[in-house]
Amino acid sequence: xxxxxxIKKRLLLEVADxxxxxxxxxxxxxxxxxxxxxxxxxxxxxxxxxxxxxDIEIRPGTRNESVHIPVVMTESGLKEVVYNDFHIGDNCDIxxxxxxxxxxxxxxxxxxxxxxxxxxxxxxxxxxxEKHYGSGTGSGKRILNPVTEVYQEENSFVExxxxxxxxxxxxxxxxxxxxxxxxxxxxxERLMTHGEQNAYSKYVVxxxxxxxxxxxxxxxxxxxxxxxxxxxxxxxxxxxxGHTECDSxxxxxxxxxxxxxxxxxxxxxxLVHEAAIGKIAGEQIVKLLTLGMTExxxxxxxxxxxxx
Amino acid sequence: xxxxxxxxxxxxxxxxxxxxxxxxxxxxxxxxxxVLTGPNGGGKSTLAKLIAGxxxxxxxxxxFNGQDITALSITERARLGISYAFQQPVRFKGIQVLDLxxxxxxxxxxxxxxxxxxxxxxGLCAKDYINREVNNSLSGGELKRIxxxxxxxxxxxxxxxxxxxxxxxxxxxxxxxxxxxxxxRSIPNSSFLIISHQERILNIADEIMVxxxxxxxxxxxxxxxxxxxxxxxxxxxxxxKVEGGNGSIC
Numbered sequence: 409x410x411x412x413x414x415i416k417k418r419l420l421l422e423v424a425d426x427x428x429x430x431x432x433x434x435x436x437x438x439x440x441x442x443x444x445x446x447x448x449x450x451x452x453x454x455x456x457x458x459x460x461x462x463d464i465e466i467r468p469g470t471r472n473e474s475v476h477i478p479v480v481m482t483e484s485g486l487k488e489v490v491y492n493d494f495h496i497g498d499n500c501d502i503x504x505x506x507x508x509x510x511x512x513x514x515x516x517x518x519x520x521x522x523x524x525x526x527x528x529x530x531x532x533x534x535x536x537x538e539k540h541y542g543s544g545t546g547s548g549k550r551i552l553n554p555v556t557e558v559y560q561e562e563n564s565f566v567e568x569x570x571x572x573x574x575x576x577x578x579x580x581x582x583x584x585x586x587x588x589x590x591x592x593x594x595x596x597e598r599l600m601t602h603g604e605q606n607a608y609s610k611y612v613v614x615x616x617x618x619x620x621x622x623x624x625x626x627x628x629x630x631x632x633x634x635x636x637x638x639x640x641x642x643x644x645x646x647x648x649x650g651h652t653e654c655d656s657x658x659x660x661x662x663x664x665x666x667x668x669x670x671x672x673x674x675x676x677x678x679l680v681h682e683a684a685i686g687k688i689a690g691e692q693i694v695k696l697l698t699l700g701m702t703e704x705x706x707x708x709x710x711x712x713x714x715x716x
Numbered sequence: 717x718x719x720x721x722x723x724x725x726x727x728x729x730x731x732x733x734x735x736x737x738x739x740x741x742x743x744x745x746x747x748x749x750x751v752l753t754g755p756n757g758g759g760k761s762t763l764a765k766l767i768a769g770x771x772x773x774x775x776x777x778x779x780f781n782g783q784d785i786t787a788l789s790i791t792e793r794a795r796l797g798i799s800y801a802f803q804q805p806v807r808f809k810g811i812q813v814l815d816l817x818x819x820x821x822x823x824x825x826x827x828x829x830x831x832x833x834x835x836x837x838x839g840l841c842a843k844d845y846i847n848r849e850v851n852n853s854l855s856g857g858e859l860k861r862i863x864x865x866x867x868x869x870x871x872x873x874x875x876x877x878x879x880x881x882x883x884x885x886x887x888x889x890x891x892x893x894x895x896x897x898x899x900x901r902s903i904p905n906s907s908f909l910i911i912s913h914q915e916r917i918l919n920i921a922d923e924i925m926v927x928x929x930x931x932x933x934x935x936x937x938x939x940x941x942x943x944x945x946x947x948x949x950x951x952x953x954x955x956x957k958v959e960g961g962n963g964s965i966c
Contacts, residue, residue: 625812655809694770695806697790698799699819699870709819713811 410441416480419509422541425432430505434476434665437490439483451475461523468497468529473622476505479522484514484548498529498561502701507539510550510576519551523713526557528564528591536568542575549577554585560591564618567594573715574600581609589617589646591606597626598715601634601662611640615648615677624652629711630662638665644677653682657714659707718744718767718874718907723776725762736762737930740776744874746905751921753913753950754928760911761803763927764876764881767909768800769793775776780874793903799872803879803911808850813862815849820869834865839891856883868895871903877910881917893920915951918942926950 412420416438420426429436429444433451436443454463454634464475477492494504512518526535542550545605558566572579584591593613601607613622614667622642630636654666668681688710696706717956723740723822726733730920737759752760767778769790778786785793794800808816810964817831818824832842838861848854852860860883893916900906913946918924924941927936934941945951 419941454718505931689806691802692808695802696819698768698770698794699866700791700794700822701793709811709815710808714809714813716810 412438412480415482415511416443417453419480419482419511419541419543420478422543422560423480423507423509423539424476424505425477425485426476427538431478432474432476433464437477437479437570439481439623440486442493448473448682450501452460453477454567456491459642460489460492464492464494464514466494466496466500466502467498471499472502474503474505478506479508479514479520481508481510481518484512484546484626485516486629487517487519489523492525494524494528495535496526496528496532498531500529500532500534502532502534504534504536505538506524506536507541508552509541510544512542512547512548512550515547517549517551519549519553521553521555523559524645526559526566528558528560528566531560532561533565534567534620536566537698538568540572540579542577544575550575551578552576553580554582556581558583558585558593560585560587560593560620561619562588563590564588565592565594568596570595570597572599574595574602576607577603579607579609581607583609583611585611585613586620587613587615587617587622587648590619591617592620593622593624595622595624595626596602597624599626599628599636600631600711600715601629601636602631603634604632605634609636609640611652612643613641613650613652614643615650616645617648618646619648620646621649622651626651626654627656628654628664629657629659629715630664631659633661635654635663635665635713637665637667638683639669640681641669641671642679642681643671643673644679645673647674647676648678650677650679650680654684655682656685657711658685658687671705717779717781718779718909719779720763721777721779721817723763723766723773723778724742725759725766725771725773735930737766737773740927740932742925742932742935744907744909746873746907749788749900749908749910749920750923750925751918751947752911752925752927753918754926755932755949758928759930760927761878764878764909764911765801767793767874767876768798770800783935794870794872797873798955799867799870799875801863801867801875801877803882805859806850806855807852807859811850812846813848813850814846816862816866817869820866821871824927831869834869835862837895838862838865840865857885860884864892864895865888868899871906873903873905874907874909875899877908877912877931879913880910881912881914889914889916893917897919913952915946916951918945919952
């Protein structure tokens with residue numbers, strides 16, 4: 409049983425769907441300190457010096473296991489940079505759940521910059537889920553600047569689900585990936601900003617090996633006076649296939665800049681990008697009104713579906 | 717019962733007023749199925765939109781079960797029991813067929829099995845569709861059937877269908893007629909307004925009305941009307957080739 413206050417427990421539930429300690433290996437970081445840690449026979453979590461992060465070793469052949477490393481912060485003014493390195497052996501099949509929740513009731517900014525590096529062995533499959541969430545009534549900002557680096561060896565498969573729906577005032581997300589032959593990367597990002605929030609999301613995916621492929625899709629909603637930038641670049645350095653897509657809804661005075669880009673350095677690189685930004689289609693609202701919803705209910709259903 | 721009194725509608729095009737409907741008065745009694753036919757561009761879809769509240773008339777009144785609903789919103793009319801199936805159904809990214817059926821019934825807890833019944837009624841194999849997104853991956857015909865399923869799920873006192881047969885294949889066309897029969901049986905005193913040129917849909921009507929050039933040209937019971945309309949563009953039979961075998965309705 410974790411000894412955490414109710415606010416931290418609520419944040420833990422938001423970012424990692426956890427009511428208590430999870431099954432398998434985990435490390436829960438609360439206000440800059442470890443609130444609980446457990447390794448398993450195949451997943452060994454070792455803290456780096458001075459509490460600056462974790463080394464997580466996943467032994468070759470580990471299958472159907474999970475590791476949770478959520479972070480919660482409730483101390484106003486706390487700023488931290490954390491390095492978590494995942495060394496995933498060959499032939500693994502694992503789930504990694506990260507995520508950060510900040511509750512800031514004070515007037516100083518709270519900031520967590522998580523730098524996650526994934527070294528994915530041959531033929532391994534990894535599902536990575538990362539949720540970011542902010543709450544609290546203080547004037548201090550809730551700031552999250554995650555950096556994700558992925559290094560995929562031959563025929564590995566990584567699926568990343570990155571979600572930031574509520575409460576983060578300022579975010580600068582950077583994701584870089586290098587793929588070897590036959591490796592595949594799928595990214596599904598869902599982002600909603602409101603108030604005066606700013607979000608910058610940048611991807612660079614290098615398809616270095618023959619037969620590698622990537623599919624980077626972002627769905628986002630910018631409400632109120634928020635501003636988002638989506639900057640995704642797929643680089644084909646070998647016979648490969650890549651696709652990037654940004655699909656966005658703007659509401660109120662929300663603004664979005666989408667910069668999907670492609671670079672082909674090999675004749676057999678097949679790369680596609682798409683971007684669409686627009687308000688909710690009027691006919692979608694009308695359809696839901698004819699089902700008896702109010703306009704506000706219809707908007708909510710459309711947005712929830714879009715970000716599901 | 718729906719009653720339209722002297723309903724008119726116009727739009728402004730190139731600074732000129734263009735009359736779309738003028739002085740439409742008609743009644744759709746409870747427990748009646750009325751088919752509205754007539755040439756393209758005659759104002760049929762506009763009339764349906766006026767009843768649903770999607771467009772507002774410039775003059776005239778709409779009464780539903782004795783209540784003047786002319787100034788009511790789409791939502792208010794829907795809640796009073798008016799349901800409307802779009803001629804060109806809307807697509808939604810991320811919203812699944814199950815979600816849409818739940819929205820239609822107003823029950824978030826509607827079971828998958830109950831939702832599947834509505835899909836089966838429009839000839840869709842429920843397990844293949846219930847979790848599909850209502851997006852571009854669906855064909856026009858699939859979308860049309862899902863649209864009809866949402867109206868079926870509403871179980872409203874008045875259901876309006878704008879060319880329900882457009883884009884659907886022969887099998888579901890036949891099923892569609894059965895679906896209307898079942899809807900009539902399952903919702904006591906329900907009435908229907910169906911916009912269609914199809915002879916087989918005209919055949920299931922209690923009353924047929926012909927709208928042309930923005931005014932109600934003729935109306936009467938099916939027996940009187942059908943003999944006059946057959947052979948005109950207001951009552952189009954299915955293709956002979958289609959009648960005998962596979963293919964689409966023309």
